């Protein structure tokens with residue numbers, strides 16, 4: 134027998150990167166919010182600088198809900214399932230994956246909002262790749278700017294502005310869209326290695342800049358500046374320098390007295406009333422089923438679970454899944470094209486045993502539409518990123534660049550000599566949505582509760598593969614200019630389960646091709662909002678979280694300001 138709780142104004146499902154931001158504007162407006170979070174609170178002492186535990190055994194996300202329902206991937210509808218991952222990279226905890234993410238905090242560039250219109254204008258309609266379902270966003274960067282700004286100040290983002298109200302500053306990214314003011318903190322400092330990479334980029338005529346990070350470069354909101362000792366590339370920060378929502382927006386929302394955080398609450402479905410509006414949610418906690426009625430529901434469980442919860446919430450009004458009467462839930466899926474890095478070997482030590490992956494230098498010359506594609510056979514591009522982060526096990530797993538065997542005493546001697554002389558790069562590239570890349574429920578694989586897991590049917594297409602080769606060319610050129618004596622290109626792989634997953638509940642004005650409207654509320658269920666990168670229609674060439682958080686703030690703001698019309 135389910136326990137029926139008192140009605141609240143808003144239920145937020147998942148208190149991670151997106152849901153954890155939304156609770157601040159909701160509670161500041163005086164709405165009563167219940168935050169249902171599958172994980173628990175984690176304290177700074179839970180975050181150990183332990184490479185084996187964090188990066189290989191997947192603590193603390195291992196043995197959690199996410200790992201009991203890892204999505205299954207196949208490259209296309211005719212292919213067998215790929216081998217299933219052992220660990221889900223995402224976190225269950227208050228703060229979600231912002232507890233252990235890298236915290237690179239990018240805005241999208243103006244082009245990313247208008248890929249179709251800009252491609253047609255500059256190169257002709259034929260250059261939009263065949264089979265792509267890409268649409269322009271229902272608004273441009275200018276409409277999201279104030280929300281980016283709110284989130285940068287709410288979390289604490291360190292960075293160097295490149296364009297404040299149209300005035301360009303070459304110390305920052307001159308390709309970024311106009312921002313209304315500078316970052317709240319100066320950028321994280323460089324290292325000898327990242328500074329030398331910056332100089333090499335300048336010799337090539339490029340304009341390198343330090344990337345933005347939700348990590349304090351100085352005391353902020355009474356939280357410590359970063360200590361640069363590293364070992365947090367999949368770990369939390371034990372001095373709370375990382376601006377996860379667990380140490381910023383969520384505690385502030387709690388301080389209003391309007392947020393009730395319920396941990397270890399596994400939401401299994403969203404209920405609807407007789408009019409087809411969201412009535413509340415059902416969740417499991419300690420083996421008991423609870424029904425939490427609410428005036429509005431915000432779904433913020435990360436891309437895979439957002440689609441899955443909707444598809445599992447079928448009813449008479451929505452027989453194919455909630456908000457899915459037009460069959461759009463799960464469509465327009467894409468994962469960021471993060472594979473295909475370039476690795477480089479240098480003839481000298483790089484001193485990368487300290488630092489963190491958000492501490493680095495970027496080049497945006499070859500991203501988005503920042504360069505002329507007229508003679509090229511693709512659209513989009515890649516953001517090039519090199520950073521300071523090396524750990525013993527990862528270092529010893531280095532390739533030998535064809536200079537030594539992969540075993541025995543010669544291999545050991547090579548690794549001893551070169552473990553601090555090689556470096557990886559991070560190339561984030563444009564990915565587009567396609568008709569045959571989608572999410573649905575797996576027909577046979579189930580989680581321990583008996584619910585089907587999410588199935589990912591997706592692969593990179595020609596446009597993405599060409600962008601990858603182009604970005605690798607540029608990265609190799611950059612490393613060689615900096616003095617690298619050997620380079621290796623990693624394969625781009627397939628579009629499997631990832632930390633940068635987009636789509637499934639796309640945002641757009643047309644209900645025939647989009648699940649949520651321009652404010653983030655379901656076209657078919659007006660008091661159901663969806664938060665996260667699942668609403669994004671393009672990926673851009675940079676990490677998603679700040680954009681997902683800006684959109685989450687905007688959706689929450691819309692709900693708070695129009696409560697009488699949207700809430701029930």
Ligand SMILES: Cc1cc2nc3c(=O)[nH]c(=O)nc-3n(C[C@H](O)[C@H](O)[C@H](O)COP(=O)(O)OP(=O)(O)OC[C@H]3O[C@@H](n4cnc5c(N)ncnc54)[C@H](O)[C@@H]3O)c2cc1C
Pocket residue numbers: 146147148149150151152153169170171172222223224225226227228229230231233234235236237238239366367398399400401433434435436438442491632633664665666676677678679681
């Ligand atoms: C190692 C790593 C590095 C990363 N680095 C970066 C980076 O540098 N920059 C960047 O922009 N992004 C980065 N990301 C991606 C980033 O973490 C995500 O984009 C972001 O956390 C997504 O926010 P979200 O709220 O959608 O999901 P999450 O932050 O994962 O939050 C979802 C929350 O929902 C909860 N939940 C899930 N299902 C249910 C359910 N059924 N009931 C109740 N609760 C539920 C989860 O427990 C979780 O707390 C990284 C990710 C990883 C793993």
Ligand code: SF4
Pocket residue numbers: 348358359360361362363364365369370371372373374375488489
């Ligand atoms: S390097 Fe900085 S962000 Fe990472 S754990 Fe240390 S203080 Fe925190």
